[in-house]
């Protein structure tokens with residue numbers, strides 16, 4: 001049976017060394033499939049991982065960034081699913097399309113939600129749609145619920161959640177115990193399928209769909225200009241940075257300039273925490289992404305007009321970024337010339353008169369008025 005998928009098709013039935021073979025569902029997230037496989041065998045995820053890879057503290061790291069060949073081959077042998085199929089369920093291929101250079105990658109990966117792991121505990125990083133989980137015959141977590149540009153469920157048109165609605169703690173299926181079901185909260189044992197789903201913001205959903213297309217096709221557009229996926233995501237990241245600068249200084253020229261292009265910028269508020277984008281709650285990311293979508297849709301010409309209208313300088317646009325997206329870099333280099341042409345135009349208006357000239361002209365006017373009367 002072919003099932004709709006976006007990122008990977010998953011597998012059909014599998015033959016496995018495990019007592020209960022567990023197929024990979026379409027778009028299922030690698031680490032969450034491993035949790036589901038453990039629960040299906042009736043063991044804790046910790047026990048299954050210890051059996052596969054003794055002495056490796058799997059659940060303290062972000063398993064979805066990919067694992068080495070040796071460990072992957074062990075898992076492929078045991079599970080009956082080949083290594084390439086399992087790799088396609090990790091976040092690495094998408095992270096590379098969005099600009100990640102694996103050799104240089106350390107710390108937080110751009111566009112991938114950060115787990116904020118401390119031992120096996122997590123501070124966030126995994127979102128869900130309670131309606132998708134409720135509709136699943138065997139509930140499973142989707143790969144795209146870990147992408148930072150995802151804030152909505154495109155199927156149900158609702159906002160994703162990033163916390164358990166019963167206890168407000170992050171979702172941590174990696175800490176579930178053998179008796180639990182996949183949709184249990186590891187903390188309060190509540191079922192997250194019962195969490196109320198709120199309507200998605202149209203603009204956030206539109207941006208999400210657009211970014212998905214860019215990641216899937218390898219190209220997108222800035223206004224009417226075609227750009228490669230890496231440049232598109234770089235541009236989106238640049239606007240995120242610029243928007244966060246603008247909301248920190250609400251009445252700044254930068255804020256006014258961006259609001260000329262997208263009026264909703266003036267309604268944005270700074271995140272409650274100063275954390276990086278990949279650590280922000282879903283709702284806060286959603287607001288910023290809506291504006292990023294509008295700024296990208298407007299294209300470089302509208303930004304250029306706003307820069308001229310608000311007399312922006314190159315420092316405000318650069319914000320000490322060493323590597324600007326090419327369209328922005330051209331605009332920043334153009335600014336000194338724009339300033340000069342403003343000054344030249346300014347010379348055509350009369351310069352302020354000296355006090356003596358004003359007195360002289362006033363005296364002449366009075367003389368004229370006396371003669372006329």
Ligand SMILES: [Zn+2]
Pocket residue numbers: 129130131132133153154155156157
């Ligand atoms: Zn859904």
Ligand SMILES: [Zn+2]
Pocket residue numbers: 164165166167168169185186187188189190
């Ligand atoms: Zn809970």
